[in-house]
Amino acid sequence: MRARWQKPPLYQARGRLVCYVPPDAPDGKNRHLIGRAEGFRLYAKIPIMLLTIDHVGIACRDLGAAIERYVGVFGLAVVSLETNDEQGVREAMLATESGTSYVQLLQPLSPDSPVGKFLERRGEGMHHVGYAVADVSAALAEIGATGIRLIDSRPRHGSMGASIAFLPPKDLGGVLTELVQPLG
């Protein structure tokens, strides 16, 4: 079977064409790998906004205990430990083997901070998910144009020098969503 551009079998994203490439076919230019299915590689003709999952943000009451857990159980290593006064958190970034996705542990600086209120309401657990994007300002403009509300209309400072912006859970099925443009 020859590789060919066609509409995806399930859902079409913004008119994107998807290419099914057999296992033995060479890679092509202007193709963006979006997955594999039944031995075939799937490519899209236009890039996807979300590059990868940058991190999961996990709310905890005791940052030291949470770090010990992820270090002791999974062998992760802490690569950053910061206080973000603007967000009211003390946070640690723990790298996975890939070096491009992280577990972010968040301890609130006070009970009335957003993470403090989250802990009060929901208890410890997953607080948000952060996706890497190439350009957070461009992504905000594109997402805003779809009618989704923005918590941050302009990027702000995140962990490890990244530019970040949050999108509200109300418009995204209950998921607090962060866009992350990592430091170059």
Add this chain to the structure above:
Amino acid sequence: MRARWQKPPLYQARGRLVCYVPPDAPDGKNRHLIGRAEGFRLYAKIPIMLLTIDHVGIACRDLGAAIERYVGVFGLAVVSLETNDEQGVREAMLATESGTSYVQLLQPLSPDSPVGKFLERRGEGMHHVGYAVADVSAALAEIGATGIRLIDSRPRHGSMGASIAFLPPKDLGGVLTELVQPLG
């Protein structure tokens, strides 16, 4: 500054030594990139169990509406749509640009399934996080040895042919955690 092996500045994982490599130094063998800090690459001498974030599992009431949202807002493409009777879910996998991390959307098949009960209790939102591992059986043995309880003591079938196992939120700070060994 020369690269050298040393104990990490913050926390030491299982006696792991971490190497700080300046930006202009070549890559070395037997090093596992775990992150970057202040322009330096950070390498560990032993591999980290969690390779990367494979997916975030998101519970939703209406799978079709949730898919439309992730396709329409972020341009993701659906690469798999499956029913998992054992887990009581209808699920979609949507690939990020990397092709190695996914948004997994989960609609319960019945209100008394685990995801059905989660929706009843917490509403729509993040349900679990899945990390890629090289060998899920080996990871389960290693994690079990740390005293963490296991939901699955042996791997079972997950999305897209993966071998998976779940770890309980009670032992992991409120986070339902999945180990994923993707189909080779």
